[in-house]
Amino acid sequence: MDINQFTAAMTARGFVTDGKLFCGVYEGYPLSVTYLKGSSGGKTTFSMEAMFEQKVPRKMFKQVRQRTRGYSATQRGSAAAGSGMVAAGAVAGGALGAAIAMNSTQNSALPQCFSITSTVQDFEPAFDGLVACTVAVAREFGLMVPALCPICRQPGCDSYAYYGGAYRPVHGHCVQTDSYRQQEKVQLNEATGSYGTGVIGAVLGGVVGALPTVLLIVFLNVISAWLCALIPLGAYFGYKLLRGRLSGPVPLLSVILVSLLMVPVTEYLSYAFIFLREIGYFLTPADYLTLFQEYAADMIVELGKTLLFVGLGVVIVFGIIRRGNSHTWQQASFSAATLRPMNPPMAGPAAPPPCRPKHRPHTKEV
Numbered sequence: 001m002d003i004n005q006f007t008a009a010m011t012a013r014g015f016v017t018d019g020k021l022f023c024g025v026y027e028g029y030p031l032s033v034t035y036l037k038g039s040s041g042g043k044t045t046f047s048m049e050a051m052f053e054q055k056v057p058r059k060m061f062k063q064v065r066q067r068t069r070g071y072s073a074t075q076r077g078s079a080a081a082g083s084g085m086v087a088a089g090a091v092a093g094g095a096l097g098a099a100i101a102m103n104s105t106q107n108s109a110l111p112q113c114f115s116i117t118s119t120v121q122d123f124e125p126a127f128d129g130l131v132a133c134t135v136a137v138a139r140e141f142g143l144m145v146p147a148l149c150p151i152c153r154q155p156g157c158d159s160y161a162y163y164g165g166a167y168r169p170v171h172g173h174c175v176q177t178d179s180y181r182q183q184e185k186v187q188l189n190e191a192t193g194s195y196g197t198g199v200i201g202a203v204l205g206g207v208v209g210a211l212p213t214v215l216l217i218v219f220l221n222v223i224s225a226w227l228c229a230l231i232p233l234g235a236y237f238g239y240k241l242l243r244g245r246l247s248g249p250v251p252l253l254s255v256i257l258v259s260l261l262m263v264p265v266t267e268y269l270s271y272a273f274i275f276l277r278e279i280g281y282f283l284t285p286a287d288y289l290t291l292f293q294e295y296a297a298d299m300i301v302e303l304g305k306t307l308l309f310v311g312l313g314v315v316i317v318f319g320i321i322r323r324g325n326s327h328t329w330q331q332a333s334f335s336a337a338t339l340r341p342m343n344p345p346m347a348g349p350a351a352p353p354p355c356r357p358k359h360r361p362h363t364k365e366v
């Protein structure tokens with residue numbers, strides 16, 4: 001199935017979508033389905049996720065695996081476990097294969113179904129069967145849908161919405177308020193944010209981020225390369241603090257450039273302070289260069305170590321920056337777009353207290 005056929009099949013089941021992610025409710029269990037790949041008249045790959053109140057027991061994973069084998073022509077299954085993630089597959093050359101991966105450290109189940117059927121008519125019953133199976137097993141294991149609204153942490157949810165990476169019960173007014181605030185924040189940043197002040201902030205932040213490394217050498221005589229990971233983080237927070245505009249490539253580029261610039265500066269200052277303490281002489285940058293030429297091999301290794309940890313910091317910052325203005329806007333719009341009233345509402349206070357949105361990590365620009 002291609003994305004259009006898939007979308008048609010999902011909307012026919014009452015799922016709402018933003019393109020590749022589909023949200024719907026099956027027998028009281030909110031589910032999100034992600035279309036991964038597929039072709040017209042060929043194999044379709046998607047993942048499905050449900051969030052529960054409780055941790056998903058590993059036994060349930062086994063159960064789902066066994067039951068979904070019915071969708072595979074052969075009875076072959078495989079399982080692998082590692083770092084809290086359990087995955088199994090029962091994919092074979094039959095009409096439909098199903099595989100389930102479940103992260104038992106989080107309250108979510110993620111079954112994956114691989115359809116190798118060629119017609120939409122074959123896909124639809126298989127999809128329905130897989131959903132029914134998964135929900136039935138979840139019910140047998142007593143897994144409940146989260147009762148608290150993720151925004152205000154109060155019970156009495158009256159709607160469903162995609163929030164914090166899952167389709168889940170929420171207060172309708174909480175999601176509306178939160179989406180509005182997030183979008184307002186983005187608009188403010190777009191209107192008043194400046195690349196100029198951001199870059200200045202990144203430079204200052206990079207200096208602050210390098211301080212722990214230098215101070216540790218000055219006061220404790222400890223050289224710690226991993227502290228250098230703080231340089232890119234400092235640069236990013238500096239960029240944000242001085243109201244840098246959070247869109248386009250400028251935020252990440254300034255973080256990378258400032259970090260690269262700070263590496264030799266940090267190295268130089270470290271050596272300068274070591275010399276000052278040991279022989280009472282403060283190295284000039286020229287001295288440092290002479291020293292560098294003399295002990296190039298050792299000092300390049302040092303620089304390499306520092307760069308490695310700076311790189312680590314950049315990777316972390318990249319993860320945060322990816323959630324820039326357009327991402328925040330999208331998330332907020334999608335939360336609002338997937339908002340559906342729940343009938344009947346969950347038990348809770350008749351009139352829930354007004355929500356004070358606490359921005360959740362996925363929408364928050366840290």
Ligand SMILES: [Zn+2]
Pocket residue numbers: 149150151152153154170171174355
């Ligand atoms: Zn709420």
